[in-house]
Amino acid sequence: MLLKLDKVAKLYGNRLIIKDVSCTIEPATVTLLAGPNGAGKSTLLKIMAGLSEPTAGKVELNVENDNIGYVGHQTFIYPDLSAIENLSFWSSLHGKKTDEKTLLAALDRVELKRFAFERAGCFSRGMAQRLNLARVFLLQPSLILLDEPGTGLDVRSMGILHNEIAAAKKRGAGLVWISHSVASDLVRADMVLAIRDKQVEYFGEAQDYTPEAVC
Amino acid sequence: MLKAAVSIAAKDLKLVLARGTGLIQALLLGLLLIFVFSLSQQIGEKMSAQAAAAIFWLASVFCQVLVFNTLFSLEEQNGARFGLLLSPAPVQAVWIGKALGGFVLLLCAQAVFLPATIVFLGQSVSHLWHIGLAMLIAIDLGLILLGALLGALSQGQAAKESLLSIILFPLLIPILLAGVRIGSATFSGIIPEGFGDWLGIACAFDALFGAAGLLLFGFIYSGEE
Numbered sequence: 001m002l003l004k005l006d007k008v009a010k011l012y013g014n015r016l017i018i019k020d021v022s023c024t025i026e027p028a029t030v031t032l033l034a035g036p037n038g039a040g041k042s043t044l045l046k047i048m049a050g051l052s053e054p055t056a057g058k059v060e061l062n063v064e065n066d067n068i069g070y071v072g073h074q075t076f077i078y079p080d081l082s083a084i085e086n087l088s089f090w091s092s093l094h095g096k097k098t099d100e101k102t103l104l105a106a107l108d109r110v111e112l113k114r115f116a117f118e119r120a121g122c123f124s125r126g127m128a129q130r131l132n133l134a135r136v137f138l139l140q141p142s143l144i145l146l147d148e149p150g151t152g153l154d155v156r157s158m159g160i161l162h163n164e165i166a167a168a169k170k171r172g173a174g175l176v177w178i179s180h181s182v183a184s185d186l187v188r189a190d191m192v193l194a195i196r197d198k199q200v201e202y203f204g205e206a207q208d209y210t211p212e213a214v215c
Numbered sequence: 216m217l218k219a220a221v222s223i224a225a226k227d228l229k230l231v232l233a234r235g236t237g238l239i240q241a242l243l244l245g246l247l248l249i250f251v252f253s254l255s256q257q258i259g260e261k262m263s264a265q266a267a268a269a270i271f272w273l274a275s276v277f278c279q280v281l282v283f284n285t286l287f288s289l290e291e292q293n294g295a296r297f298g299l300l301l302s303p304a305p306v307q308a309v310w311i312g313k314a315l316g317g318f319v320l321l322l323c324a325q326a327v328f329l330p331a332t333i334v335f336l337g338q339s340v341s342h343l344w345h346i347g348l349a350m351l352i353a354i355d356l357g358l359i360l361l362g363a364l365l366g367a368l369s370q371g372q373a374a375k376e377s378l379l380s381i382i383l384f385p386l387l388i389p390i391l392l393a394g395v396r397i398g399s400a401t402f403s404g405i406i407p408e409g410f411g412d413w414l415g416i417a418c419a420f421d422a423l424f425g426a427a428g429l430l431l432f433g434f435i436y437s438g439e440e
Contacts, residue, residue: 051297051438066303074294080230092222093302128293135298 008057035195069141079121125152219304223312237285245274253335261337268398283366314363347401
């Protein structure tokens with residue numbers, strides 16, 4: 001077990017976002033986090049990442065060296081650094097010694113190798129998102145939390161994303177994935193955690209889940 | 216933790232020095248302050264060493280506010296703050312990294328402010344320059360430890376930025392007074408009464424805010440918005 005949520009609730013001021021959310025995330029599984037807009041999916045992902053404290057309930061994290069990868073709504077990119085400098089910084093911050101060859105290989109996987117020495121601030125939204133994904137997958141985290149990672153990606157880039165997700169799962173990482181196209185991404189998921197009316201509507205095997213019930 | 220802190224400081228310096236904007240604004244503000252005070256003198260008149268030291272430290276403090284606002288704003292543009300918080304290094308590494316970066320930038324700015332103080336305010340550096348240099352480092356240390364702690368308050372929402380200067384200045388009073396007293400000795404060559412006490416205050420200030428930073432930074436710099 002990588003992560004366990006036990007009756008987690010979150011309030012922003014007086015506004016209840018989620019309540020009584022319980023689930024577990026296992027290694028080598030992809031958990032699709034589904035729910036309508038404003039259901040509290042992103043808040044839940046932030047709680048899983050440890051970026052936000054739950055108002056009630058318990059979060060149990062069992063990840064070696066707190067090695068968590070997180071793709072949020074923002075890209076974590078420093079626009080005045082080049083693509084390779086961005087990757088080098090995040091890599092060194094995570095205590096990983098990575099040479100230029102490894103960094104270039106990571107950029108190559110997201111088809112950004114030829115832009116390696118260009119300022120990331122000049123990148124399109126899709127390129128920035130691919131650089132963001134390169135950052136996460138380069139660090140090889142044990143737990144990967146993805147909040148609509150397909151935002152801004154074209155069909156070809158979506159293919160890269162799906163390959164990286166499959167590779168991370170094969171490596172043994174646990175993934176939690178918020179997708180805005182649940183019906184099509186369901187085939188890549190092992191588990192589904194569906195949120196409706198601020199609480200868990202479904203948590204179980206992906207094959208037993210009917211997306212129309214929520215979205 | 217130190218390795219992560221050095222990575223953060225190196226990245227910050229690369230960004231600030233490459234872009235220049237934050238540091239140039241801080242330099243211009245400090246120089247403007249020194250120049251405006253120089254206008255209050257008659258031609259050929261020499262300002263008192265104590266007043267010159269006070270103006271030098273005032274320029275340094277305004278510079279420090281701008282430097283730390285710039286350093287912490289680097290993480291706000293694309294949400295990189297969350298990335299820093301998710302790294303395996305303790306959150307205090309961010310505080311130390313920002314303080315290290317701020318220290319280098321403040322020293323760069325003071326390397327410009329000191330000659331400007333000498334030229335515009337009619338001062339000279341006495342034989343006590345080595346005491347002045349040691350005190351400059353001790354006082355800078357206090358400035359950056361507190362600046363890095365309170366600079367984190369300006370993250371997240373732009374409306375909070377004014378908090379930095381409002382909270383910072385009253386807290387800085389003890390170390391600024393120490394700086395003015397020792398600074399005046401450096402310019403005049405006369406060791407003031409109670410020199411050891413001021414030195415003690417500066418060192419105690421550094422120790423107090425060093426410990427406060429380690430304890431409090433995690434509460435100030437968080438992923439909550």
